[in-house]
Every structure is written in structure tokens, then in C-alpha cells.
Amino acid sequence: MRILFITILIFVLGCKTDSKKELRIYNWANYIGESTIKDFESEFGYKVTYDNFSSNEELLAKLQAGASGYDVIVPSDYMVDIMREENLLAPLDKAKIPNFKNISEEYLNKPFDPESKFCAPYHWGTVGLGINTEHVKEEVTSWSILWDPKYKGKISILDDPRSGFIPALTLAGHSINSTDKGQIDHAKREMLKQKELVFAYTSDQYIDMLGAGDIWIAQGYSGDILQAKKENPSIELILPKEGSEIALDLLCVPLKAPNKDGAFEFINYILRAEVAASIANEIRYATPNKAAKDFLDENLVNDKNAYPDDLSSLTFLTDIGEAQEIYDTAWLEVKGG
Amino acid sequence: MKKIVQGWYILFLLIPILLVVFCSFLTKGSPIDFSFSLEGYKRTLHYGFPFLRSLGYATVVSFLCLLIGFPTAVVIVSSKKWRAMLLFLVILPFWTNFLVRIYGWKIILRQLDLLGTPWAVIIGLTYIYLPFMILPLYSSLERFDSRIYFAARDLGASGLQSIIKVVLPCISPGVRVGLLFVFILTFGDFVVNDLLGGAKNAMIGSSIRDAYLLSRNWPLGASLTVVSTLLLLCVFWIGRKWRSSGT
Amino acid sequence: MAKLWYIKLIGYFALLFLYLPIAVVIVMSFNSGRREWEGFSLIWYQRLASNTMLADALINSLKVGLISTVFSTILGVIVAYYLIRTRVSKFFKMLVSLPLYIPDIVLGLSSLSLFVLISFPLSIWSITLAHITFCSAFVALVVSSKLALLDKKVELAAKDLGATDRQTIIGVVLPQLKGAIIAAALLSFTLSFDDYVVASFTGGPGSTTLPVRIYSLVKFGVTPEINALSTILFIAAISIALIVARVDSKAFTR
Numbered sequence: 084m085r086i087l088f089i090t091i092l093i094f095v096l097g098c099k100t101d102s103k104k105e106l107r108i109y110n111w112a113n114y115i116g117e118s119t120i121k122d123f124e125s126e127f128g129y130k131v132t133y134d135n136f137s138s139n140e141e142l143l144a145k146l147q148a149g150a151s152g153y154d155v156i157v158p159s160d161y162m163v164d165i166m167r168e169e170n171l172l173a174p175l176d177k178a179k180i181p182n183f184k185n186i187s188e189e190y191l192n193k194p195f196d197p198e199s200k201f202c203a204p205y206h207w208g209t210v211g212l213g214i215n216t217e218h219v220k221e222e223v224t225s226w227s228i229l230w231d232p233k234y235k236g237k238i239s240i241l242d243d244p245r246s247g248f249i250p251a252l253t254l255a256g257h258s259i260n261s262t263d264k265g266q267i268d269h270a271k272r273e274m275l276k277q278k279e280l281v282f283a284y285t286s287d288q289y290i291d292m293l294g295a296g297d298i299w300i301a302q303g304y305s306g307d308i309l310q311a312k313k314e315n316p317s318i319e320l321i322l323p324k325e326g327s328e329i330a331l332d333l334l335c336v337p338l339k340a341p342n343k344d345g346a347f348e349f350i351n352y353i354l355r356a357e358v359a360a361s362i363a364n365e366i367r368y369a370t371p372n373k374a375a376k377d378f379l380d381e382n383l384v385n386d387k388n389a390y391p392d393d394l395s396s397l398t399f400l401t402d403i404g405e406a407q408e409i410y411d412t413a414w415l416e417v418k419g420g
Numbered sequence: 421m422k423k424i425v426q427g428w429y430i431l432f433l434l435i436p437i438l439l440v441v442f443c444s445f446l447t448k449g450s451p452i453d454f455s456f457s458l459e460g461y462k463r464t465l466h467y468g469f470p471f472l473r474s475l476g477y478a479t480v481v482s483f484l485c486l487l488i489g490f491p492t493a494v495v496i497v498s499s500k501k502w503r504a505m506l507l508f509l510v511i512l513p514f515w516t517n518f519l520v521r522i523y524g525w526k527i528i529l530r531q532l533d534l535l536g537t538p539w540a541v542i543i544g545l546t547y548i549y550l551p552f553m554i555l556p557l558y559s560s561l562e563r564f565d566s567r568i569y570f571a572a573r574d575l576g577a578s579g580l581q582s583i584i585k586v587v588l589p590c591i592s593p594g595v596r597v598g599l600l601f602v603f604i605l606t607f608g609d610f611v612v613n614d615l616l617g618g619a620k621n622a623m624i625g626s627s628i629r630d631a632y633l634l635s636r637n638w639p640l641g642a643s644l645t646v647v648s649t650l651l652l653l654c655v656f657w658i659g660r661k662w663r664s665s666g667t
Numbered sequence: 668m669a670k671l672w673y674i675k676l677i678g679y680f681a682l683l684f685l686y687l688p689i690a691v692v693i694v695m696s697f698n699s700g701r702r703e704w705e706g707f708s709l710i711w712y713q714r715l716a717s718n719t720m721l722a723d724a725l726i727n728s729l730k731v732g733l734i735s736t737v738f739s740t741i742l743g744v745i746v747a748y749y750l751i752r753t754r755v756s757k758f759f760k761m762l763v764s765l766p767l768y769i770p771d772i773v774l775g776l777s778s779l780s781l782f783v784l785i786s787f788p789l790s791i792w793s794i795t796l797a798h799i800t801f802c803s804a805f806v807a808l809v810v811s812s813k814l815a816l817l818d819k820k821v822e823l824a825a826k827d828l829g830a831t832d833r834q835t836i837i838g839v840v841l842p843q844l845k846g847a848i849i850a851a852a853l854l855s856f857t858l859s860f861d862d863y864v865v866a867s868f869t870g871g872p873g874s875t876t877l878p879v880r881i882y883s884l885v886k887f888g889v890t891p892e893i894n895a896l897s898t899i900l901f902i903a904a905i906s907i908a909l910i911v912a913r914v915d916s917k918a919f920t921r
Contacts, residue, residue, distance in 0.1 A: 107872040107873065109872075112883035112884065113883075113884075132872050132873040133720065134870075134872060134873070134875050135875075135880075135883035137882075137883065138633050138634065140632075140633045140634060140636050141633055141867075143636070144632075144633070144779075145789070145871075147783075148779060148782070148783045148789060152788070152789075152871060152872045153872055236536075239618075242614075242619055243634065244634070244635070278620075281618070281620065282536050282618055283536055283618030283619060283620065284618065284619040284620060285614070285618070285619060288614075288615070291885075294701075294702065295530065295702060297530065297535060297536075314701075407635060407637075408463070408635075408637075411630075411635045411637070412463075412466060415466060415467070415470075415622065415627070418619065418620070418621070418622040419469055419470070419473070419620065419621040419622045421745070422749060422753075422755075422759075425742065425745055425746060425749065426759055426762065428742065428800070429762045429763055429765070429800070430762070431781075432778070432781065432796060432797070432799075432800040433762065433765055433766060433800055434762060434765070435781055436774075436777030436778050436780055436781040437765065437769070437773075437777050439777060439780040439781065439784065440773060440776065440777045440780065443780070488677065488681045488684075489681070490674075491674045491675065491676075491677035491678035491681065492677075492678040492681040492682060493678075494671065494674055494675060494678055495675050495678030495679060495682070496678075498675065504849075504912075505908070505912070506682070507850060507853075508853070508908050509682065509685075510682070510685065511853050511854070511857050512901070512904055512905070512908075513685050513686065513689055514857040514860070514861050515857070515860060515861075515900055515901065515904045516689055516692065516897040516898075516900055516901050517861060517877060517878055517881055517893075517897055517900075518861050518863060518878060519863070519878065519881050519882060519885055520692055520881065520893055520894065520897045521688045521689065521692070522688075523688075523692075523885065524687070524688025524689065524690075524691040524692045524695075525687075525688045527688075527691050527695070528687065528688065528691060547684070547685070547688070550681070550684075550685065551685070551857075555809065555850055555854060556808075556809055556812060558850070559809055559812060559813045559846070559847050559850060560812060560813070560816065562813075562846060563813065563816045563817075579671060579674075583674075593812040593815055593816065594812055596812075597808050597809065597812050600767060600808075601767070601805075601808075604767055604768060604770075607770065608769075608770025608771060608772065608773075610772075611863070625770055625772060628770065628772050628773070629772055632772070632776060641776070645769075645770070645772075645773045645776075648770060648773075649768055649769060649773075652768045653768060656768075
């Protein structure tokens with residue numbers, strides 16, 4: 084008993100009090116360079132608290148809990164839209180972020196953030212196919228490979244009502260933002276047909292599965308697949324010709340952030356050409372930072388699937404209001420409801 | 421003192437849960453729309469299969485845990501000298517973190533070609549919740565007078581008969597607690613199903629998580645929760661009736 | 668129990684079964700590669716040493732674990748005593764066993780709703796409060812199931828001899844419950860230390876506990892540093908147990 088109390092005492096007393104400036108960042112997991120935070124800390128004299136969330140909804144829930152206390156957050160495009168409407172974001176003080184000019188114009192002034200008042204684009208990515216070319220010898224250009232019985236038990240699909248239906252919707256020529264029940268039901272039937280070929284429905288484990296050989300074909304996010312490629316060069320990223328989703332993640336500052344100036348300083352640091360490039364080289368997602376292009380890994384820049392020239396077949400997912408329920412019900416059925 | 425204790429649970433347990441129940445009768449919004457609606461419960465009707473699946477897994481895993489846990493508790497109780505050390509050994513694995521152990525199983529199950537199948541989920545769940553059966557069983561067995569067992573044997577019963585008809589009833593508080601723990605914990609699981617079973621056959625736990633964190637449909641999540649809780653209470657009420665009619 | 672050898676055999680195998688994935692984790696922590704065996708190496712231990720995120724998470728988990736264990740054990744024992752030895756309303760009975768019927772997602776979510784309602788900041792303390800609440804229910808259950816099997820006559824005898832209720836509890840009941848209390852306390856710490864769901868919902872900036880941190884890192888398969896950390900924790904736990912056993916022999920021979 085005594086030992087227990089002593090141990091508690093030691094840990095409670097062990098709470099360090101730091102005189103350095105503090106910054107709290109809330110980001111996706113594996114979405115920053117390994118040494119980025121440490122480098123920032125030593126250059127600017129901060130003590131950074133770095134936490135991770137795994138979905139935009141989780142981020143929103145914590146923010147709406149009102150008591151979250153983060154200075155920098157990284158929501159996706161549609162979530163920025165929602166947060167703006169809910170008045171959860173603080174406008175960026177562009178005077179404190181001179182490196183903002185490094186961002187390529189095509190990623191600014193988007194509908195979800197008019198005048199780019201609240202957020203600085205961080206990275207963008209697409210949903211594509213991760214193919215293990217050692218086992219899949221044919222050339223892959225279409226989502227239809229997900230229905231090929233040759234690969235039974237070697238396929239993974241994103242575990243998400245919107246992203247999971249992208250292959251079926253685009254193959255039928257429908258929009259990934261469709262609100263038509265008939266089209267969604269058709270997609271559902273297609274996915275049910277395909278279910279027996281699936282090894283797993285997952286939005287994050289496919290990287291491990293590709294590496295371990297559990298699967299040969301994964302529906303996944305571009306950056307993740309390219310990271311898997313670093314470990315295993317026979318893995319390729321393919322952007323199917325029928326089209327897919329594009330998503331942009333942005334650096335924002337919550338309205339109630341305790342250290343807004345620190346947040347601006349951090350964002351400015353991330354937008355530095357070399358820093359942006361080093362992050363992009365590590366996490367393999369595309370960077371909207373035009374100044375960074377000079378410092379990017381050549382293999383990455385030249386990969387037409389990583390940095391496609393033609394973005395026309397790529398669409399942002401938008402809020403579909405009531406129709407979300409149709410997707411949810413359909414997806415439930417696919418997963419065994 | 422009693423009032424303080426009661427107060428704690430009211431504040432930190434009852435009120436939160438009432439908030440959830442309250443939420444189940446509201447409308448989906450951002451995060452919630454304070455207008456009455458039964459939409460959440462209507463949608464819950466679609467979730468028949470996940471509920472059944474969770475109940476099924478819970479039953480199978482509870483049974484397996486009892487089957488494996490009872491002998492283990494016997495082993496621990498039998499050795500006066502090493503008892504505490506063995507108890508500690510039962511709990512020790514937990515200190516290496518749930519996810520890490522599941523990933524350890526991923527490696528093993530991959531070799532056995534069982535990954536992504538329901539068997540993987542059953543093995544994983546049994547493994548994770550086994551200690552929750554062993555500890556209460558041990559706690560009851562500790563006080564059990566083994567002479568009762570030998571008396572039964574002397575009177576002609578076989579080893580198995582003696583255990584089922586004499587030992588288990590005597591330690592029934594422990595058995596009940598063990599079954600309770602394992603059943604409920606398994607019922608609400610989603611992580612093992614996601615990691616070892618490929619998330620292919622939805623359990624109600626993942627449906628609840630998805631409702632809150634994916635579809636942002638809090639009333640749906642709340643109704644699923646309320647229905648799950650009622651379902652569990654029913655199961656235990658039935659279990660209690662069945663047991664008392666047996667003696 | 669000579670004829671029970673086959674029962675005991677299952678028991679011994681079960682104990683081994685409990686350590687199967689742990690053995691895999693420990694072995695992999697010394698693997699210089701990430702999947703196939705590529706040779707013995709301590710590289711992941713070196714990388715671990717400079718990983719402050721994991722270290723901070725571990726400290727958070729230990730803080731939450733120790734504090735919540737102390738309080739949930741006390742609370743749980745008190746509840747167990749009320750349940751078995753005194754008259755309590757049905758309401759009370761239902762209330763204290765509620766955490767057992769609720770999936771952890773709901774416990775996490777409902778706790779989060781409460782903290783939002785009363786504007787309690789999310790931090791180590793919000794996690795601890797939530798943990799105390801549900802862990803104490805488990806403690807209560809384990810201790811009460813043992814308490815129910817105790818012979819009341821000993822307590823009555825003590826009271827006959829003039830002991831007050833308090834003296835009876837401290838001098839007669841608690842010593843008999845020692846084993847169950849220790850088991851319950853261990854269980855409580857384990858539940859807290861290993862909890863992912865509740866901690867992820869009720870946590871705030873800087874309160875990331877180990878399971879939450881690990882969850883976000885395992886995207887690419889367990890980074891071997893985690894295997895190294897797990898191995899170290901494992902060895903540390905065994906060492907502590909051995910030291911306690913040596914120093915305070917009474918704690919382990921009961």
C-alpha cells in the first residue's frame with residue numbers, strides 16, 4: 084500500500100512546468116514529418132503538444148465539446164465548410180504568415196473557404212488503387228478490377244459510406260455526390276456482389292496488409308499507398324480513369340485557441356518551401372505549395388498518379404444533406420446489416 | 421457516506437447516460453437538433469443483423485471463456501504457494517497493451533490462414549477477455565471447500581458430473597460475474613472485429629461508433645446504445661430466471 | 668485432486684495461450700526488420716529512447732492508472748459493503764452496476780457529454796474521473812462476490828464482543844477480503860491502463876494516453892518501437908512484482 088502511494092506521489096510531482104511557449108496541435112496520424120515538430124520546437128523555442136485524431140467527425144466532436152484547447156487543427160475541405168458555418172474558426176492573420184504566398188492559386192478561394200480567410204492548404208490527396216505489381220501483372224486503369232474474381236480474398240475497400248461507393252458510382256457514370264436513391268442502390272448492389280472478394284473493409288490497415296501480402300489490391304488514399312511503396316517498390320498507385328475523390332486538408336486555427344500567434348508562426352513555418360517539401364517527401368501526399376516543388380523528390384513529382392496533370396475527373400466530396408442516410412443504410416447492408 | 425457514493429454515480433454515470441437517452445429522441449443535426457423525433461429508433465430497426473451477430477459472438481466467447489477459464493482458476497487455486505504469482509501472471513499480459521497483443525495475434529493468425537474470418541474474431545475475443553472470467557472464478561474458488569467435491573466423488577459421481585452439479589453451483593457468484601463481464605465486453609467490441617475480422621460482418625459496437633464518428637448521427641448512435649443496453653439487461657434477466665429455476 | 672490432471676492440463680495450456688502473442692511481440696522487438704526475421708538487433712530500443720511522444724503517453728497512462736485505481740478500489744469496496752451487508756434501494760443496486768451493462772463507447776460518449784455540459788476541461792482529470800466511475804463497478808462486483816461468500820457469524824461474534832461497526836469492518840471483514848481487494852485493484856489498474864475508447868473520447872490536449880497514442884501509430888502495422896516499449900513494460904512489471912514479493916513477503920503469501 085505504501086509503495087503505491089509513493090509511486091503516485093512521484094508521478095504527480097513529476098509534472099514538469101515549462102517556461103517555454105506552448106503550442107497544441109491536433110492533426111491526423113502520420114501526417115507530418117518525423118522531425119518537423121522537433122525542428123520547429125528548437126528553432127522557435129516552443130514546447131509542442133501533438134495529438135492525433137482519426138476522423139474529421141472526431142475533430143469536430145472535440146471542438147464542439149468547447150473545451151479542447153488546441154491552437155492548430157487540420158480539418159478536411161468539407162469539415163472546414165461545416166466549421167465555418169458553426170463559427171468555430173478564427174481568421175488567419177495573413178500579416179503574420181508571409182509564406183502564404185507560396186501556395187498555388189488553384190487551391191485558394193475554394194467554396195468551402197472563400198477568400199481563403201480561415202485556412203491554409205496543407206496537403207491534398209486522392210482515393211485510388213494500391214496495386215501489388217508482383218502479383219497483379221496486368222495493367223490496371225479501372226475500378227473494375229475490384230470485381231475481378233481472380234483476386235478473391237486479396238482486396239480491401241475503404242470502410243466509409245461515401246468513399247466505399249466511389250468505384251461503383253463512377254463505373255456507372257454517376258457522380259460521387261449523387262443524391263439519387265436509384266443510383267445509390269445500384270452501387271450498393273454492385274458492392275454486395277463484390278463482397279465475397281473482399282479481405283477487409285478498412286480505412287487505415289490496408290498499408291500494413293499490402294506490405295504483409297494479405298492483399299494485392301487496396302482502395303486507399305494516395306499518400307498512404309505511396310508510403311507503402313517506399314517500403315515495397317512493387318506497389319503502385321493508380322488513379323482509375325472513371326474518376327475519384329480529391330480531398331484537401333487545411334491548417335486552421337480554432338476560434339478559442341489559447342495561443343493564436345503561436346499558431347500563425349507554426350503555419351508560416353509549415354508553408355516554408357523546404358519544410359513543405361520535406362513533409363511531402365515523407366508522407367507522400369501532394370503539396371499545394373508551389374515553392375516546394377523545387378525541393379520535392381523527383382520520383383514523386385514525375386509520378387503522374389501522385390501529381391496528376393489532369394484534375395478534371397477528380398471531385399471534392401460535398402455535404403449531401405438528407406441523402407447521407409441513404410448512403411449509411413446502403414453501406415450498413417453491404418457490411419452485413 | 422452512502423449518499424456521497426450514490427451522488428458520485430448519479431453525477432458521473434446516471435446523468436451522462438440520461439443525456440444519451442435524451443439524445444436518442446432528438447433529431448440529427450450539428451451536432452444535434454433539439455427537436456423531438458423517433459427517427460433514431462426507426463433506423464435502429466435496420467440493425468437486426470449486427471445485434472444478432474454481437475449476441476452470437478458474446479454467447480460463443482462466454483462459453484469458451486468458461487470452458488478454458490475454469491481449469492485455469494483451478495490451477496491457480498490448487499497451488500497455495502504460487503497462487504498470487506499465478507494471478508499476477510494472468511493479468512500481466514494486459515500491461516503490454518491491447519492493440520499490441522492483437523497485432524501479435526495478427527501475425528500468428530496470418531500464418532494459420534485464419535485472418536479475416538469469424539474464427540479470428542472468436543479467438544481474439546476469447547483471448548482478450550479470458551482473464552475477466554478467470555479472476556472472478558478464482559475469487560469464488562478460493563473460498564470453496566474442496567471436501568465437497570471429494571464427497572461427491574465418494575458418493576459415486578464422476579469427475580465431470582461432480583464439477584457441473586456440485587462445484588459450479590457452489591461458486592455460482594463467481595461464474596455469474598465472469599459470464600457477465602465476458603458477455604458484455606464481447607457484445608460491445610468493435611476493435612477486434614475490425615483488426616482481425618476485416619470488419620466484414622458488422623457488430624453493433626462498430627455501428628454505434630460509426631453512427632457517432634462517421635455519419636455524425638448522434639440520435640441514431642444514442643438509440644442503438646439504448647437498445648443495446650436494454651437487450652443486455654433482458655439477457656441477464658432471462659439468465660437469472662433460468663438459474664433460479666434450476667436450483 | 669489427482670483425477671483432475673486433465674483439467675489442470677487445460678489450465679496450464681491456457682496460461683501459455685495467454686502469452687502467445689506476447690512472445691511474438693517480444694521476439695519481433697529484437698528483429699532488425701519489420702516483418703520477416705532479418706536478424707537480431709536492438710535498433711528499435713535505441714529509437715524508442717528518443718521517442719518522447721511514447722514516453723509522455725506512458726507517463727499519462729501511469730498517472731491516470733494509479734490515481735484511478737486507488738480511488739476506484741476504495742469506492743468499489745465501499746459499494747460492495749453496502750450491497751452485501753446493508754439494505755440498499757433497488758435504485759442504488761441498479762446505479763452501481765450500470766457501468767457493467769454499458770459498452771465502453773457509450774461510457775466514453777456519455778462522459779464526454781457530461782463534461783461538455785458542465786464545461787469541465789478535457790484533460791488527464793476528465794479521463795481519470797471517467798475511469799474511476801467504471802472501474803469501481805468492476806471492483807464492487809469482484810469484491811461483493813467474495814463478500815457474499817464470507818461467514819457472517821464471525822462479524823456477529825465480533826459485534827457481540829463489543830466491536831463497533833467500524834471496528835468490525837476494519838478488523839474482521841477487510842482482512843478476509845484482502846485477496847479479493849488486491850485482485851480487484853489489479854483489475855482496475857489494468858482496465859484503466861489498457862483503455863482506449865474512453866480515454867480517446869474524454870481526453871484533451873496533452874492528455875494522450877498510451878493506448879490512444881499507439882492506436883494512431885499502428886496505421887502502418889505496429890512500428891517496432893512499440894514492440895520494444897511493450898517488451899520493456901512487460902519486463903518492468905515482472906521486476907516490480909518480484910521486488911515487491913521479496914521486500915514485502917506478506918503481500919504475496921496470503
